[in-house]
Amino acid sequence: MQRELKWMLLLAHAPISTSWRGIILAHEGFHAYDFLSKPYDWNDPKTFAEHEVQAHTLQNGLMSEAGGEAYQKYLEKEVERLRKTIVIRKEGADSYVKSYPNRSVYNVELDHVFGPTESEFEKDIRATHTWIHAVFSLIEKDFPSKQHLHLKREFLVSLYRDAKIK
Numbered sequence: 001m002q003r004e005l006k007w008m009l010l011l012a013h014a015p016i017s018t019s020w021r022g023i024i025l026a027h028e029g030f031h032a033y034d035f036l037s038k039p040y041d042w043n044d045p046k047t048f049a050e051h052e053v054q055a056h057t058l059q060n061g062l063m064s065e066a067g068g069e070a071y072q073k074y075l076e077k078e079v080e081r082l083r084k085t086i087v088i089r090k091e092g093a094d095s096y097v098k099s100y101p102n103r104s105v106y107n108v109e110l111d112h113v114f115g116p117t118e119s120e121f122e123k124d125i126r127a128t129h130t131w132i133h134a135v136f137s138l139i140e141k142d143f144p145s146k147q148h149l150h151l152k153r154e155f156l157v158s159l160y161r162d163a164k165i166k
């Protein structure tokens with residue numbers, strides 16, 4: 001009987017702290033498990049974004065666990081910042097988020113929340129992923145629940161399209 005081995009290899013550009021290595025590994029591990037258990041067309045932007053919403057939702061929960069109350073406070077301030085500049089348009093019964101303010105540069109407050117970073121690369125990752133978490137939180141707070149998936153997916157699609165994240 002032949003045993004099938006499956007490997008997941010993640011290469012980072014630079015050192016990352018232990019807690020954030022775990023957070024990123026969980027995100028990518030989710031994709032691996034998700035895809036292996038039910039393959040999907042990840043070249044289709046809408047389908048791809050839908051699975052990204054799930055991976056980021058898992059990741060957001062882990063960041064909340066790791067960062068505790070201090071992270072919650074950080075997140076609330078970031079949601080406030082976003083709320084001031086977000087552009088929304090309505091088409092029929094649905095709302096669409098037209099544009100989001102860019103993520104801010106790395107906020108050293110996150111060093112106190114998660115511990116020090118180990119590289120500029122990690123600062124970049126933390127800034128991007130906590131910003132995505134804040135946008136998701138804003139959507140959950142400000143829009144009816146039946147629009148959440150749509151709005152989160154559209155937000156991620158626009159990010160890939162504008163190549164703000166890869």
Ligand SMILES: [Zn+2]
Pocket residue numbers: 027031052055
């Ligand atoms: Zn992903």
